[in-house]
Amino acid sequence: MLAAQEVVRHITPPAIGAPLVAAGHTLGIVAVWGKSGGAPYGDRDVTTMAAVAGQAAIAFQNSRLINLLSAGKHEWEQMVDAISPGICIVDGSGAVRRANRAFASLVGWPVTALTGRPWLTLLPPAWAEPVGRALAKPGSGGGEIRAERRIFNVTAHSIEGDQAAVLLIEDVTETRKLQEQLIQSEKLSAIGQLIAGVAHELNNPLASVLGFADYLAEAAALPDNLVEPLRVIQQEAQRAATIVRNLLSFARRQEQDRRRLDVGPVLQRTVALLNNQLMGLKVEPLLVVEPKLPAIEGSPNQLQQVFLNIINNAAQAIAATGHGGTVVIRARPWLDGVAIDIVDDGPGIREEIQERIFEPFFTTKGEGEGTGLGLSICQGIVREHGGRLTVKSTPSYGATFTIELPAARAAEAAAAAAPAGTGRKGKVLVVDDEPHILYYMRATLESWGHTVDTAADGEAALARLQQGGYDLIITDVRMPNLGGRELFERLRRDTPTLAERVVFATGDTVRDDTMAFLERSGRPFLHKPFKLAELRSTLLAVLNRK
Structure with missing residues (x-):
């Protein structure tokens, strides 16, 4: 209460006033003026003024505190409503005291209608057990709830000094997807490491088989009864080499023969290749290529592999229904690039399968009918082209696979001039730790008119090179004692002219460090197992340049 001595009086004209003080703060002043010439205010008036002012x-x-409390309450509500998890305060009897908008949206009730209602009447019956468990033991968690395509995490936290608890329901669907992607990435990394270890061991024997087969096929005196068996050996060796290349494409980046191209002719060739097969499955292909599509930059062989795989999958899905159908392949503009839709009227793809369809080794086909690598390899190829591969499907209404590819960068097309003539003959040193590869390389190169020496590793190669006179050095990369990489580095340091005559031949291109070295060296390389046509082309290019 305001003390009387704090009241101020004035005699002429009569006036009386007092400060408005609360909690040690002056809020204002109150004053009363009498009539001019009137009697001055007395002690009783002072007491009354002090009481009124107080x-x-x-x-x-109080009004100021109420306003502050109301503003604080409004700010708190806004903050809580801005939080994405559903928040609800549940008292000891199970009734809702307060909830945010996210919780109201989750249960499908207005925020204003939630207060006082039992939480059990607000949530779906399937949620009762995990939510009840969380509320019974706050801080221990109630686990996860799966509803339709979403995943929710349920937790509760006790309020100190109260029987109430704060219930938290958080949508963790995207978090779980990211975790699954991380696990999948780790799986792919492990698979890549496995392939890196196996590829070199597979490619070396395949190089020998394919090399000898090509060498014998070029022999003039091959008996007629061996022509067909030799052709089968070539085909099967090439088939095995293709499987290894597919694994390598899955395991690492494969630039291949990237160039500017129009997608229309690639699609036309793909449909032509599949025409007889589709006819046998009673599937009709319809190709629609819209005009004025921009050129893309890519590998025609890799893109054809993607188209073949997806169209073939669509045809097999239609054939599994027991009746014919149609696959529509449509190329259309997409942003500044091209999109290719492959649409079938087959049985469609179930939702749970769509979520896993691009996983490596996942297949819905019977045992021995598929490896489960096809679509994962396709996705890897499309990503390496800077694009995206997606699927949309409704069961019983077919499926649509869409390949989106960016337009080619504006640049001059590289001219790939073929070597003229048969090229000059030269003295060649072949370096490899595989005796069979050394044998067929010597036999082949000598049959082409070259002079050939061999070495089993880099140390032996250096000893040979001291004799001088070599026009070309073909070396493996991974070898005991001294590998091809170390051999090249020594030559570049000591005799740069010889380093400029090196051609690498390796089956180890899956390792990133190997590819980085090959690209950094700037030297041509042959990927084992290579056909003799590739070897001949490389020889012509290097020797003619020399």
């Missing part, structure tokens, strides 16, 4: 100050302070 009550008024308290009233003003």
